[in-house]
Structures are given as structure tokens and as C-alpha cells.
Amino acid sequence: GAVVSQHPSRVICKSGTSVKIECRSLDFQATTMFWYRQFPKQSLMLMATSNEGSKATYEQGVEKDKFLINHASLTLSTLTVTSAHPEDSSFYICSARGFGREDYGYTFGSGTRLTVV
């Protein structure tokens, strides 16, 4: 089946630094990639939707200058958390919908646990 590879799985960074998270679709073309954030004991919250070759669409309340999304190819999307602060510590997950899939089953990456100290 469709696989989305997400790296890194865990990262600890100092406050003020930037962190890049990568998601790759391994056996399908991901024309659309979704980025979610999940705080402990809370639901997944959609941060942004990225389409290959165009600017990402951000959800209300998500700062586009802080969470930079690049979807330069059909198999790779990246999320960069710039100038990270402790309140950005969270579980970040990407999800992809492959081109031509009709059942709308979204495949998720394994997630990145970000801790900002």
C-alpha cells in the first residue's frame, strides 16, 4: 500500500533555532500533502495544506512565516518550524492523498515529536 516516510521521528532543539521535517511519498505521487499538529491528549489539528508547485494554504491561526511549507516535488514536502519556542513542542504529522485515489484513505507519516528547550 501507499507509504509516507517522515523524518526525523524525534528532535530536540534549542529555543530560537529552526527545525525541518520531511515527508516523502514512497510509492505514489502526493499531489496534496497535509500537515497536522497534535498536542498531548488533543485531536489532530490541520495546520496547512500544500499542493505541489504552489503556495500552501494555512488554517486560521497558523503563522505562515513561522511554519514554512515547501512542496517542490510530487514526492516530497517539508515543514520548517522557524525560530522555535517551547510552545511549539508538539507532535507533527503529515498526511498525503495520492493522485487518482478514489477511496480518500489518507496515508500518514509516522510523526515527528518536537521538543524545544
Add this chain to the structure above:
Amino acid sequence: RKEVEQDPGPFNVPEGATVAFNCTYSNSASQSFFWYRQDCRKEPKLLMSVYSSGNEDGRFTAQLNRASQYISLLIRDSKLSDSATYLCVGVKTSYDKVIFGPGTSLSVIP
């Protein structure tokens, strides 16, 4: 009102029990629905799609009632391995937006 709502639980049931979860959605929410399962500190994984005609996969049965705007998931003969959080998910297919419910926590006890 949230677009997709669930009872967060937790539901604590003995092994072998039958347990049912419900999920309600607002009129403007979604057109396609799914149940996902999420284990602690892991990514969500698709459990099954939900159709008006019902969908059964082994011990799991999902149902969509558009008139009443709710989705159900029935788990029969619960196993310890069924312990997880179950997420009700709606998709606005017109513009491909995925909406997650808050999840229902299930613990199956020996």
C-alpha cells in the same frame, strides 16, 4: 458547534465485550467519513471507511446515518489489542479538507 464531535470517553470494557462509539457531524461538515485508530504517541491509521449501507470488516462494523448526521463504530468480541483512541474523520471532498473528531479512548481490560 464543532464540525465533528465524539464522546472522548474513556471507555473501559472487559475482554469479549461489545462496544459502540458514536460520532456526530454538523450539516456543513463532510461528505465522506472514516474511522481511524491511533495508538499512544503514534500516527493515526485507517481502520475503515463508512458508508450509508454499512461496512463490516471482521469484528468491526461502521455505519453512516446521514438523516441523523451520525457515524457509528461497533466492535464485537473486544481484544486487548483494540485498546487505542478511535478517531472519527470527515472529508469535505469538494475541496479535500480532512476534519478529525477529538477521538474516543478505549481500554479493553483483561
